[in-house]
Amino acid sequence: MRPWIRLALTVCTSVLLVSSPLSRAQQDQPATKRKIITKIVPSYPGLARKMDITGSVKIEALVLPNGSVKSTQTLGGHPVLAQAAVEAVRTCKWEPAPHETKEIIIFNFHPD
Numbered sequence: 001m002r003p004w005i006r007l008a009l010t011v012c013t014s015v016l017l018v019s020s021p022l023s024r025a026q027q028d029q030p031a032t033k034r035k036i037i038t039k040i041v042p043s044y045p046g047l048a049r050k051m052d053i054t055g056s057v058k059i060e061a062l063v064l065p066n067g068s069v070k071s072t073q074t075l076g077g078h079p080v081l082a083q084a085a086v087e088a089v090r091t092c093k094w095e096p097a098p099h100e101t102k103e104i105i106i107f108n109f110h111p112d
Contacts, residue, residue, distance in 0.1 A: 034063060034094040034101055042088035042107055048080045054110050057085040061103045067094040081109045 048054075057077030062070045069090050074082045085107045094103065 034067075034097055034103060036092060036094050036103075037067065038091075038093040040088040040091045042084040042109070044109055044111060045080055045084050048078070048084075048109065049111055051080070052111075053078050053080055055081060055108075057081050057107045057109065059085050059089045059105045059107070061089050061092070061105060063094050063097075063101050063103050065097055065099055067096050070100065075104070077107075081107075084109075 055078055058075040059082075060073045060075050062072070064070050069092060072086050072089050074086060077085065085105075088107065089105055092105070094101075
């Protein structure tokens, strides 16, 4: 299979996965607003630059009581941009809290 066809199929499949509706359990748990201590700005992916892809990516992070990220879920955005956003969120740090919380982060990607 040609590389560009494989890339197109991967992007289409990823878009379907990213845009799928949230499960009922995920909708019932509201996100909180813990203060972010260290916010990392994601790098603009080279492939996105070549393909002239811009836009926003919405990430939900499950944050541990100590402020570090336990897991992430992409809620929306282009898959090429989403990977850079997830990598950035995983290195962010929030203020301590008595329990795990879900935090929503939105990154806007635009070329320099």
